Amino acid sequence: MRITPKDMLPAMTVNNYGYYGMFRECINLVSVPNLPATVLGTNCYREMFYGCTSLSYVPANLLPATTASYYGYYEMFKGCTSLTSPPNLPATRVNAYCYGHMFQGCTSLTNVPNLPATTLADYCYNSMFQDCTSLTTVPNLPATKLSTRCYREMFYGCTSLTNVPTNLLPATTLATYCYSYMFQGCTSLVNVPNLPATTLANNCYYFMFRGCTSLATVQHILPATSLTTSCYHSMFRGTAIVIAPVLPAIKLANTCYQDMFRDCKSIRWIKALFTTKPSNSYTANWLTASRNNADCTFMKNENATWTDRGVQAIPTKWTVQTCEEDDYSYPNSL
Numbered sequence: 001m002r003i004t005p006k007d008m009l010p011a012m013t014v015n016n017y018g019y020y021g022m023f024r025e026c027i028n029l030v031s032v033p034n035l036p037a038t039v040l041g042t043n044c045y046r047e048m049f050y051g052c053t054s055l056s057y058v059p060a061n062l063l064p065a066t067t068a069s070y071y072g073y074y075e076m077f078k079g080c081t082s083l084t085s086p087p088n089l090p091a092t093r094v095n096a097y098c099y100g101h102m103f104q105g106c107t108s109l110t111n112v113p114n115l116p117a118t119t120l121a122d123y124c125y126n127s128m129f130q131d132c133t134s135l136t137t138v139p140n141l142p143a144t145k146l147s148t149r150c151y152r153e154m155f156y157g158c159t160s161l162t163n164v165p166t167n168l169l170p171a172t173t174l175a176t177y178c179y180s181y182m183f184q185g186c187t188s189l190v191n192v193p194n195l196p197a198t199t200l201a202n203n204c205y206y207f208m209f210r211g212c213t214s215l216a217t218v219q220h221i222l223p224a225t226s227l228t229t230s231c232y233h234s235m236f237r238g239t240a241i242v243i244a245p246v247l248p249a250i251k252l253a254n255t256c257y258q259d260m261f262r263d264c265k266s267i268r269w270i271k272a273l274f275t276t277k278p279s280n281s282y283t284a285n286w287l288t289a290s291r292n293n294a295d296c297t298f299m300k301n302e303n304a305t306w307t308d309r310g311v312q313a314i315p316t317k318w319t320v321q322t323c324e325e326d327d328y329s330y331p332n333s334l
Helices: none
Strands: 269-272 297-301 319-323
């Protein structure tokens, strides 16, 4: 199916649900009409080209609006398995769910658009590139004001993604579940961005890098000293890390480190400076399946009085050393 002429949809304002599902599952569709609208209603382009498996190219200037409406682009190109490059997305103002699942399952996608918004909305990028298995790069993400689940599952299952920029996530104040599952299943990822946040929210890093089986080195400090419920829950679960990030927080919160390094069979060194006795909920199973050998080291705050061993705290066979409360250094070698 070919759409001609290109100005088939000339409206400059699209009302609520205007083009919702218009070409859904048109499996022979190879071209798209011009979409010049700059004023968008809710759900206006939702599922418009969903499942158009022959669509391989869209113009860079296809979507010129500078405000992304509520559910505006939701699942717009989901399942377009031949699409290699997305359109530009110049919106500097975003609304809830606007880009949710937009390119999910676009398994040929190799390029990404810039995402210039600095203030985000709930679920705005949720699953945007989920299962884009050819994707090797990520867009700029300059936002410093986050919202609930804004990056949730954004690159989930992007198995060809190997590196991310160190300055990718500059926000210092997080939101509930904001990074949850963001890179889960990125099995080729070998590095993580700097994570400078000092003000956390419940579940903010929940499952962020789970299953990143190529991730071996994370020599970063997680600088927050005030933790929240489940903030790091399962963050590095199932990775190949050897040296854990330094954990400087003195006081713990409910389930804050639960399962954080679970199934990390190669981990050999961790520095955790908390002084309070870890209850079952704080650190439950956080080092389960780690290498319980004498060459593994737990660096403990010299002011800590607790001595717990086992699945809730220090693995039984690890060597324990003490360090000063402000010592955030890493080992010279292992």
